[in-house]
Amino acid sequence: MKSVTFALILSFLAVPAWAQSGPYDVWYQLTTKWQGEGMCLDVIRSGRQKNKLVMKKCRKSASQLWRLRPGKNGYVSISNKKLGDGACVDVFNGGDSDNETDMRSCGNYTGQEWKITPASGFNRLTTRFRGSDMCLDLFNGGPRDLQPQLRPCASYTGQFWSLRPVAKIK
Numbered sequence: 001m002k003s004v005t006f007a008l009i010l011s012f013l014a015v016p017a018w019a020q021s022g023p024y025d026v027w028y029q030l031t032t033k034w035q036g037e038g039m040c041l042d043v044i045r046s047g048r049q050k051n052k053l054v055m056k057k058c059r060k061s062a063s064q065l066w067r068l069r070p071g072k073n074g075y076v077s078i079s080n081k082k083l084g085d086g087a088c089v090d091v092f093n094g095g096d097s098d099n100e101t102d103m104r105s106c107g108n109y110t111g112q113e114w115k116i117t118p119a120s121g122f123n124r125l126t127t128r129f130r131g132s133d134m135c136l137d138l139f140n141g142g143p144r145d146l147q148p149q150l151r152p153c154a155s156y157t158g159q160f161w162s163l164r165p166v167a168k169i170k
Contacts, residue, residue, distance in 0.1 A: 026165045027065040027081060029058060032138060033122055034157035037164070040064040041148070043080055043103055051103040053089065055138060055146040065166060068116075075113035075128055077106060088112040091127055091150055099130070099150040122160035124153065135159040 030041040032055070040058040044050055058064065065081035078089040083103050090104040091111035106112060110129035117124045117132075125136035130150050137151040138158040153159060 024068055024070055025169050027067060027167045027169060028163045029064055029166050030066055031058070031162045031164065032158050033160035033162070034138065035146070037162070039146070041066065043082060045082070051083075051087075053101045053103070053148045055148075066163075067169060068163075071113050075115055077112050078114055079106070089114065091129055093129070099134070100144070101136070101148045101150075116163070119160060122162055124159060125161055126150075126153070136161065 031037050031039060035055050038058055039055045041064065042054055042056040042061070043063045044052050044054055045063060056064070062082040063080065067079045067081065067085070068076040069079065069085070071077055079085045079087060080089075080103060086106055087103040088106040089101055089112065090109060092098055092100045092102065093111065104112075111127055113128035115126045115128070115132065117126065126132050126134060127150065133153055134150040135153040136148050136159065137156060139145055139147050139149060140158070151159070
């Protein structure tokens with residue numbers, strides 16, 4: 001009995017902090033080690049970049065609140081409070097926006113299946129579509145400054161994400 005209890009405690013401690021309080025019934029703000037706690041993942045709501053993602057100053061906004069929904073084999077889909085559960089974070093395949101992210105109608109697409117893996121006190125986000133060697137990162141400069149993209153995993157601080165619980169989903 002003692003070994004079972006100890007094993008349960010150890011397995012709970014191995015679960016990342018974002019998952020310990022019921023990861024699927026909480027809204028999160030996503031920040032990076034590089035940009036710090038003051039810059040949150042957001043959705044561009046108008047113009048030619050509509051529905052693409054970008055880092056913006058954190059504020060109380062539905063476009064900066066994210067929900068994780070369980071999928072198969074430890075993957076999650078990521079939706080946004082502003083756009084609702086019918087829109088999921090996805091990855092472009094090809095063209096000028098290859099490996100960039102945006103919000104699209106949720107479906108059975110591997111670019112919408114995200115793995116969240118603990119790394120150095122933060123988390124790495126990868127997709128089933130591109131695999132565990134391509135991490136969610138941020139453009140640094142240029143016309144796409146601070147927009148997320150998948151890039152080869154390395155020790156770049158833009159690839160280390162925090163999922164900060166903000167509120168219970170009602």
